[in-house]
Structure formats: C-alpha cells, structure tokens
Amino acid sequence: AVVQRAGAAVLGTDAPVRAELTRHGPAASRRRYTRAVGTAVVLAAAVAAVPLALGAPWWSVLPVLVLPLLALPLAADRARGLGHALADGHVVARSGTLARRRDHLEVDHVIGWNLRATWFQRRLGLTSLVATTAGGPQSVTVIDVPEPLAVALAAETLPHVVRQFLA
Structure with missing residues (x-):
C-alpha cells in the first residue's frame, strides 16, 4: 500500500x-519454467557428478536432486509476475x-x-x-x-x- x-x-x-x-500467455510461462527448472537440473547434475566421480555412494547426492523441485515455485512466481x-x-x-x-x-x-x-x-x-x-x-x-x-x-x-x- x-x-x-x-x-x-x-x-x-x-x-x-x-x-x-x-x-x-502460456508460451512466456513455459519459458519461465524451462529456464528455472532446466538451470536447476543442469546445476544438480554438475554438483552430483563431482562426489560420484570421487567414489561417494549414490545416496549421498540425493539432497541435490531437490534443486529442480525448489525451482518450480520460483518459476511459477516468475510466470505470474x-x-x-x-x-x-x-x-x-x-x-x-x-x-x-x-x-x-x-x-x-x-x-x-x-x-x-x-x-x-x-x-x-x-x-x-x-x-x-x-x-x-x-x-x-x-x-x-x-x-x-x-x-x-x-x-x-x-x-x-x-x-x-x-x-
């Protein structure tokens, strides 16, 4: 106010x-989702690749896989904005x-x-x-x-x- x-x-x-x-419109909204979630997926893959390459157990990278899920509300807010x-x-x-x-x-x-x-x-x-x-x-x-x-x-x-x- x-x-x-x-x-x-x-x-x-x-x-x-x-x-x-x-x-x-929907094309602009899809672009917001693609950019947010796509970036999160690439970042999660890069972060998970390092410990796995160094021999860490597979389950140690599970928390990183949450990143794309966290990007969804961010993308929704950007589309709404x-x-x-x-x-x-x-x-x-x-x-x-x-x-x-x-x-x-x-x-x-x-x-x-x-x-x-x-x-x-x-x-x-x-x-x-x-x-x-x-x-x-x-x-x-x-x-x-x-x-x-x-x-x-x-x-x-x-x-x-x-x-x-x-x-």
Whole structure:
C-alpha cells in the first residue's frame, strides 16, 4: 500500500500503479519454467557428478536432486509476475520474482521502440519490447511478450513511427 501511494504521488496519478496488466500467455510461462527448472537440473547434475566421480555412494547426492523441485515455485512466481499495460499515458512493465519490478514510463517520453528476440524467443513467438527514452535508465523492457501484443503496444504509443513499418 505504501509503495502504491508513493508511486501515485510521484506519477501524479494512481492509474499506472493500479492498472490491470495484460498477461504474456502460456508460451512466456513455459519459458519461465524451462529456464528455472532446466538451470536447476543442469546445476544438480554438475554438483552430483563431482562426489560420484570421487567414489561417494549414490545416496549421498540425493539432497541435490531437490534443486529442480525448489525451482518450480520460483518459476511459477516468475510466470505470474510477467505483464504489461498502457494506463493513463504510461507504459507499465512488470517482471521478476522475489524482488518484483514494475516500471512505469510516460508515453510522451518514449522516443522509440526496439523488438529484440533471441533464437529461443523467436521459436515461441515471443519478443522483448524495449522502450527507448532519453532519461533515467535509457530504456524500459517488457520481456517475453507475444509478438502481436508487442507490435500493438508499440503502435498504440507511437503510431506515427510504428505505422510505417506495418504491412
């Protein structure tokens, strides 16, 4: 509540702070699970390989096998944390887990959009939409957005710039 009041005082409106966010869909959620659980599996395998290679009994590495299970709630929270909105002239982007981050950028301060996608994101139809600005951190990134949603958000905020690139 304190953060919401402070955000509303700084922005001059509480609409961006309280805005309902557009979810990024199942592909973005699967990506959160794949990254969290996949990393935990690789880490658990690497940690378990060392004692086994040194001749330790197999049961001594059982506690390490819990790592992928611990990654599941982390992935669920990261998936639940993804979202974006356009509210009262502000672009809102949320991501993260444990330390959740919600960025607000006034549309008038957006000077351009970049769509960046890794090979893995392109295979899932996702992109990272980066709002470029001249002040502050220089950009605000909306991660793992389905491409049609990313293009629609960019076109809605800077129609005179984006429209010329749409077919």
